[in-house]
Amino acid sequence: MEKDDDLDLKIILWLILFLLFGIIIIFCKPQDRGVIMTVSGPESPDSIGITLEHEHVLVDFIGADSTGYSRWNRDSVINKMLPLILEAKNNGVRTIIECTPAWLGRDPLLLKSLSELSGITFLTNTGYYGARNNLFIPKSFYKEDAGTLADRWISEFENGIDGTGIKPGFIKIGVDPSDSLSPEHVKIITAAALTHLRTGLVIASHTGPDNPAFAQLRILRELGVSPEAFIWVHASRGTLEGNIRAAKSGAWISLDKVHPDSKGEAMSPDSIGWYAGRILALKKNGVLNRILLSHDSGWYDPAIPGGGNPDGYTAIFRYLIPALKSKGLSDKDINQILVENPKKAFRIGIRKL
Template sequence: MKNPVLLLIIFTISGWIPAGFGQNQEIMTVKGPIPANQMGRSLIHEHLLVDFIGADKITATRWDRSAVVEKVRPFVAALPAMKIQTLVSCTPAYLGRDPELLRQLSEQTGIQILTNTGYYGAVDNAFLPAHAFSSSAETLAGIWTDEWKNGIGQTGIKPGFIKIGVNSGSLSKLHQKLIHAAGLTHKQTGLTIASHTGPFLPAKQQVALLKANGVHPSAFIWVHAQNESNMENYSTLAAEGAWISLDGVQPSNLQEYLEKLRYLREQGWLEQVLISHDAGWYRPGEEDGGHFRDFSTISTQFIPLLLKNGFTEEDINQLLVKNPANAFSVRKRIYTGN
């Protein structure tokens, strides 16, 4: 068994204290902070509204918030029956982020909801505001940090994590700037960085950039890691401390996700794995908000499949309770090693 005193000394020297050693860890929801141990069973990558109209055209007038609440509320209200207490909304700014919508849904359903700060550069920058191209990393970090300190716009609602996105190839200069800005924001706020990534190459490059800027990889969530075909690469970044997020669970791919989780458990990385659906969402411009994919597959199909294939209730608790609380706890994770 690992010596906890020795580990504490090592982590203290490196400047990084994991959640298990910390006191009074908090999660920031749209209704304010909660103790991390009250996060409960969580879905860490979902969407309630997304608008793909583009950063140059998007405006909150494109949707009627009351109509969105009416459409979306039943899907959120169904979560407690599945023992889900928290939903992490990964819709970023300029793609339909609406903190007041999330707060209304949280108040009406009792589900704890997180929103985010940051900018999304994936899909060839179609959802980046014009100023993101010319602003420095320091300027972008200032904007995101201000949302943490003062709330998003005039809402008073604070983000619970940083959401960025990059393309699937080698990082461009612009996307290097986004990860640099995210690292600077993390060092100011303690917010975790969730980066829409996909393949291993840009994930590895982002981790290297964060380390070079003094941010420990445990502050980084490799979003859409399920898109990486070589599972050995999961071990490479998990060994660095990064979070491996398999966040596209749906009925058609349960066997594939089962095999990925088997590998990660066999390799000893289950404590660094996150799972979710990447489901939803209300679509402005479509009749009645379009098709909404619900958030039930993990609870009703995937957990039973895991339990039938050698996973334990303790494993389920690790994936859906302990890991989300650890990943999204607000704390600065500083890297000082080589």
């Protein structure tokens, strides 16, 4: 009898240990899977609301050799940009994905201040922008292989950017629009793939035409990364057929240059009529659920006294949505593009083939 009691006690103790071990495993697993990483920390994807998926606050074009936080005064940038951000908020915007890369004016602390002052959620990024012939890439890049680059970007995700503790919410890279990728740009997309496989951050790549888009998707595939981890930035520069093919493979199609001065009916890229037509054609082909939409606006320029004349973030609401509705798009369709798609695209999660 006593032996049986001992056995029961042992079983109970083992069960308790097993349970404790399970709880420890649950709490020690990477905490950032399934969330959106904002400049204020992790957030539930369900709370991001209407999202502009490709905008800028400040962009500094002086080049990687000369840029730095001392090039601008944060208060002056806030004075200029806060009213534009509040105007977006008045149009229902809840989240802005800030796409300015490192060495081009990325400033996580500026975004955090703007977030606190406006109530808008901001995301910042890690990665290197190779477009424009690598002008915005630091010299150290040339001595590093893709693995070392990826380690640098992963470290920003794990430890925060430049000692701020603020983590990137996506990977932003850029390649030139040529038909084939340069060795430097192959290295950048490879490093982005490696970073994705470790962090689950989505890869937004400044790309433009079809050929460099598919060249990057091929490299991702070779490394076992699903096209669902790839945002084809400036996809309006690609063909409709290319957009459809990429979207059907799972990639995100970023139609991101809806500008305030583009409400003319001329059917040229950047006009509201052109955007409405492209969105309708994508919907007709069953890929409404892969479209992301934004203005690529903002651009406070520290080289110009007072920052120049940055554009606002409202053309989508003032011109494009009415145009889309007049062509038969429903509120549900618009919600899909502005809320549901970004929610899924920027949700942290490793997407393997």
